Amino acid sequence: MLSVKDLSIAYKVGSNDVVAVSNSGFDVPKGTIVGLVGESGCGKTTMARALTRVIADNARIAGGEIAFDGQDLAALPEAKMNALRWRDISFIPQSAMNSLDPVYRVEYQIMEVLRDRGGMTRRAARARAAELFEMVGIDKGRLRDFPHQFSGGMRQRAAIALALALNPKLVVADEPVTALDVIIQRQILDQLRTLQRELGLSVIMVTHDISVVAYTCDRTVVMYAGKVVEDCDTATLLNRPLHPYTMGLKNAFPDLKSAGSGVLTPIAGSPPDLADPPDGCRFAARCPFAAELCRSTEPAPLEVEKGHIVACHRASEAAQLRLEASKPQTWEAMA
Numbered sequence: 001m002l003s004v005k006d007l008s009i010a011y012k013v014g015s016n017d018v019v020a021v022s023n024s025g026f027d028v029p030k031g032t033i034v035g036l037v038g039e040s041g042c043g044k045t046t047m048a049r050a051l052t053r054v055i056a057d058n059a060r061i062a063g064g065e066i067a068f069d070g071q072d073l074a075a076l077p078e079a080k081m082n083a084l085r086w087r088d089i090s091f092i093p094q095s096a097m098n099s100l101d102p103v104y105r106v107e108y109q110i111m112e113v114l115r116d117r118g119g120m121t122r123r124a125a126r127a128r129a130a131e132l133f134e135m136v137g138i139d140k141g142r143l144r145d146f147p148h149q150f151s152g153g154m155r156q157r158a159a160i161a162l163a164l165a166l167n168p169k170l171v172v173a174d175e176p177v178t179a180l181d182v183i184i185q186r187q188i189l190d191q192l193r194t195l196q197r198e199l200g201l202s203v204i205m206v207t208h209d210i211s212v213v214a215y216t217c218d219r220t221v222v223m224y225a226g227k228v229v230e231d232c233d234t235a236t237l238l239n240r241p242l243h244p245y246t247m248g249l250k251n252a253f254p255d256l257k258s259a260g261s262g263v264l265t266p267i268a269g270s271p272p273d274l275a276d277p278p279d280g281c282r283f284a285a286r287c288p289f290a291a292e293l294c295r296s297t298e299p300a301p302l303e304v305e306k307g308h309i310v311a312c313h314r315a316s317e318a319a320q321l322r323l324e325a326s327k328p329q330t331w332e333a334m335a
């Protein structure tokens with residue numbers, strides 16, 4: 001469905017280029033949910049937005065390819081890209097208030113997309129809006145409400161309805177449940193997963209929360225400091241992570257199924273300044289397993305097992321590192 005290869009995205013900051021995404025890639029097979037996970041500033045949102053080519057004015061795609069349906073989105077003229085938005089690729093933002101206009105009734109906003117982008121008549125658009133509301137579990141009698149009359153969960157469901165309006169092939173969801181409490185998070189994720197299966201959608205789920213990918217995604221791509229550091233099917237990633245950052249992320253988030261119970265161990269420190277990234281592995285300053293080679297030479301992403309890509313010099317020792325990483329004191333020693 002989608003194949004991102006060697007993508008680099010740079011922001012112009014003053015007279016400098018800050019490369020927020022650097023030579024990174026991943027694939028989204030048809031009909032799957034792929035999680036893009038990492039902490040704030042790792043480049044996941046920049047990467048996701050680049051897929052729809054809705055990036056900040058001071059950002060540019062500095063290299064690479066976004067192959068979608070036989071076309072390279074990175075090189076597509078804006079008019080052609082615009083024609084793909086909503087119809088082929090749509091976007092669910094983090095806060096539904098970013099996609100719903102507070103001064104218009106929700107029905108009007110959905111119908112506007114259906115009529116302007118889908119060419120539907122008023123009557124057909126009204127019927128489709130009601131159908132979409134039923135699909136996402138909102139009573140169609142609420143279509144005439146304004147966004148402020150909805151709860152946070154309902155607003156997010158309405159944003160999902162809006163994204164699905166024209167039957168896109170690919171939906172990019174940017175932290176779609178971050179602003180919601182854990183019970184509503186589960187309901188929305190269950191709904192998204194059900195719709196994804198029923199409609200055969202491909203979804204990219206951008207999140208900082210590894211428990212969200214554990215609950216929802218078929219494959220997971222872990223990003224750190226602008227680079228993909230691990231990429232494989234979610235079950236393997238959670239049971240046998242090969243990258244120390246993934247091991248640390250697992251300890252840092254509660255399990256959605258246990259509704260937030262359990263002891264959490266954070267990864268001490270913060271990601272490097274991307275205006276001046278370090279030599280060697282970008283995670284070395286926070287990694288309890290960093291060796292001399294890690295500080296001098298950047299590890300290249302390698303497919304070490306079929307479908308399991310990792311960028312770590314010590315990936316061959318992962319079984320031992322996982323044992324160490326499961327102990328809180330391993331991470332506390334880095335604080």
Ligand code: SF4
Nearest residue numbers: 281284287294312313
């Ligand atoms: S390359 Fe070295 S510093 Fe980087 S994650 Fe692997 S062990 Fe840690």
